[in-house]
Amino acid sequence: MSRGKILRKLASEVLGEEVAKRLWGRIEFIGDIALIRIPPGVEYTELIPLAERILREFKYVKSVWGGYPGVRGEYRLREYVHLAGEKRSETLYKEHGCLFKIDITKVYVSPVLGFEHRRIAELVRPGETVINMYAGAGFFSIIIAKLAKPARVYSIDINPDAYRYMVENIRLNKVGHIVEPILGDAAKVVEERLYNIADRVLMPYPDIALQHLPYAVKALKDGRGVIHIYLHVKALKGEDYFAKAVRMVEERFKEIGIGKIKVLNKRVVRMVAPRVYQIVLDTEIA
Ligand SMILES: C[S@@+](CC[C@H](N)C(=O)[O-])C[C@H]1O[C@@H](n2cnc3c(N)ncnc32)[C@H](O)[C@@H]1O
Known part of the structure; x- marks a missing residue:
């Protein structure tokens, strides 16, 4: 059974x-x-x-x-x-062959994101520089380092406990030569030291992803690359939630002076409330 x-x-x-x-x-x-x-x-x-x-x-x-x-x-x-x-409340958790030490009361963790962790890792091409703006205990960052061949993954979180576990998890998975843990506000960190270097930026925190979009763009090398934007979309009865998500994201790009983007892929990560969907759009500025 x-x-x-x-x-x-x-x-x-x-x-x-x-x-x-x-x-x-x-x-x-x-x-x-x-x-x-x-x-x-x-x-x-x-x-x-x-x-x-x-x-x-x-x-x-x-x-x-x-x-x-x-x-x-x-x-x-x-x-x-x-x-x-x-x-x-502390435990060792295995995902896609990687080991994560976490305290469920101190660090964000959701097994529902397991599919997404792997999906993004499979998109990363050899030699890429990746920035994970909201890394938690390092799930995306470490799985990318293990399953793909990035040159570097900058892994930022503002929660000191998440940072502490991320450092431990980088050590446990022996990816210290690839993943750099950073404690701080992603917007500030990008502005101060991570601008103009990334091929790919992950924004896995729907509440602030659109607000922080200018920083993700700033992080891209020559303003070009891929940004994975996670957002919450409330769809009225019969409304197309994907179309609404694309509209929201395109409008935000326009506000910050980017008129043309490509939506490479879109997927529902989960339903967070009745008719409210967490959606990820893989976007590209070419
Ligand atoms: C939804 S969780 C991220 C999930 C994580 N990527 C995973 O795969 O499990 C959002 C994370 O963003 C962090 N956070 C919130 N505001 C932030 C900011 N301004 N800069 C960096 N990290 C932030 C939180 O501490 C939290 O760990």
Whole structure:
């Protein structure tokens, strides 16, 4: 039986079919930690028996946490409550053959981005200089360094804990000769020292990507290259969310004096609320 089916069965046995339907898809595994994203209207105490069942059923899980809805603040962190097992929020998490040490309460992490991490790495050509403006614990940067052959990846984050884990993860994955970790505000870092050098810029933080777009352009070598822009798009009923995303991005480029861009690819990363989509556009200034 698949892990999803087992989770659905466990949730149904412990909490009944009605709650199970809303719950089983909200359980994630990060290393040896299981995370239950608490559905609205459910008290965390109601989830403790399920957390204990998860511990018994999945022997590799050592700790189970509940996550309250929504990520908050500049560092994009979720609020967590311990449910069962060891009261430990640090773990080792494997993705695409790379190892990441993270504390789920201190650093942004989302297994949903796993596909995206690999997709971008597969686009990077040998010898490229890449800037990751919002790197977190270094997922995109390290996976790119391992799977592609970039010359350099500058990996910026403003959260000191994310920076600390990024440094550790660069060491764990032996990519110190490629990935340079930088603590700071991406806009300032680009303005001060990373302008006119990149072939590719990643902007994996939808809340500020459009605002920071002038800095991504400034980072590109001779103003040419690829920018991966992540954004949230609210689509009304029947509205084409891709068309809206392209419009938003083209308008922003126009505002900063760039009239013509190519959209190389577009994809829905996930749904973040009813009718609100996180979309990535791979754009190119030629
Ligand atoms: C959505 S998370 C990034 C996810 C990460 N790239 C991944 O693959 O898991 C956004 C990150 O941007 C960082 N951040 C927020 N504002 C920033 C800024 N002005 N400059 C650099 N990093 C920033 C946060 O600390 C957070 O780690």
